[in-house]
Amino acid sequence: MENQIENSACAPNPKGLIVLIGVIFGALISFTANETFLSIIGGAVVGLVIAVFFNSYLYAQKPHDR
DSSP, X not given: OOOOOOOOSSOOOHHHHHHHHHHHHHHHHHXXXXXXXXXXXXXXXXXXXXXXXXXXXXXXXXXXXX
């Protein structure tokens, strides 16, 4: 028998972190390139779309067999 304790209360969600980092860095890069407030919103949206695409297709995890 395996005695493993799962502590999921403080375990970070990797897909949520990827989306958060994508939105923040997309907004920062876009603001640095264009230096307008509207570019922050556009960069955040583009970062969100790219992060969702990454999570859906490139970072697809297989379900565990246990």
